[in-house]
Amino acid sequence: AQSVTQPDIHITVSEGASLELRCNYSYGATPYLFWYVQSPGQGLQLLLKYFSGDTLVQGIKGFEAEFKRSQSSFNLRKPSVHWSDAAEYFCAVGAGDYKLSFGAGTTVTVRA
Amino acid sequence: NAGVTQTPKFQVLKTGQSMTLQCAQDMNHEYMSWYRQDPGMGLRLIHYSVGAGITDQGEVPNGYNVSRSTTEDFPLRLLSAAPSQTSVYFCASRGSRNQPQHFGDGTRLSIL
Numbered sequence: 001a002q003s004v005t006q007p008d009i010h011i012t013v014s015e016g017a018s019l020e021l022r023c024n025y026s027y028g029a030t031p032y033l034f035w036y037v038q039s040p041g042q043g044l045q046l047l048l049k050y051f052s053g054d055t056l057v058q059g060i061k062g063f064e065a066e067f068k069r070s071q072s073s074f075n076l077r078k079p080s081v082h083w084s085d086a087a088e089y090f091c092a093v094g095a096g097d098y099k100l101s102f103g104a105g106t107t108v109t110v111r112a
Numbered sequence: 113n114a115g116v117t118q119t120p121k122f123q124v125l126k127t128g129q130s131m132t133l134q135c136a137q138d139m140n141h142e143y144m145s146w147y148r149q150d151p152g153m154g155l156r157l158i159h160y161s162v163g164a165g166i167t168d169q170g171e172v173p174n175g176y177n178v179s180r181s182t183t184e185d186f187p188l189r190l191l192s193a194a195p196s197q198t199s200v201y202f203c204a205s206r207g208s209r210n211q212p213q214h215f216g217d218g219t220r221l222s223i224l
Binding site: 004006009032034036042043044045046049051090092094099100101102103104105 | 145147152153154155156157160170202209210212213215216217218
């Protein structure tokens with residue numbers, strides 16, 4: 001079965017600074033990888049997804065993620081953070097079936 | 113453009129009561145699932161369905177029942193509510209294995 005680890009529980013970043021959120025997965029084959037964002041009291045919104053092909057994936061809101069098979073990682077990045085990026089971020093991995101496994105999430109705080 | 117609709121949005125129950133959380137999608141998706149979200153634990157899969165008449169258990173199925181009589185609806189039943197079931201519940205649907213899940217806005221459930 002697949003699993004996901006998000007090593008950072010909480011990250012604080014200054015507005016305008018860069019952001020990188022880490023995600024490591026465990027799965028024997030090439031997985032389907034996703035990043036979701038959740039604002040307080042809201043549902044989950046898809047930021048980006050990786051299925052195959054180019055390992056650098058562009059998403060919404062200026063986010064990108066890079067799939068590195070050798071490191072079993074799918075880290076999320078944004079060059080310049082806005083105050084509206086304060087939220088909780090979830091990495092998820094899907095295998096050959098329909099099920100997704102989610103990481104525990106990383107909460108991002110943006111300071112002025 | 114409704115997507116995935118969950119009702120109710122909030123609910124307070126007493127221990128031992130039963131209730132049904134409703135989930136409906138209008139995207140003709142075959143795959144639907146229920147998750148619970150607890151602080152520090154990400155989303156954990158309760159039950160899922162790969163089509164009408166087909167359901168299976170996820171990671172934390174105890175205390176919950178599901179059925180899938182139509183493609184559109186996937187209700188989650190709490191048989192005898194317990195305080196440990198206090199959580200935020202999300203329903204999601206997905207069209208195929210290589211498509212992301214679409215989430216509802218969640219049901220915030222408190223068991224007293």
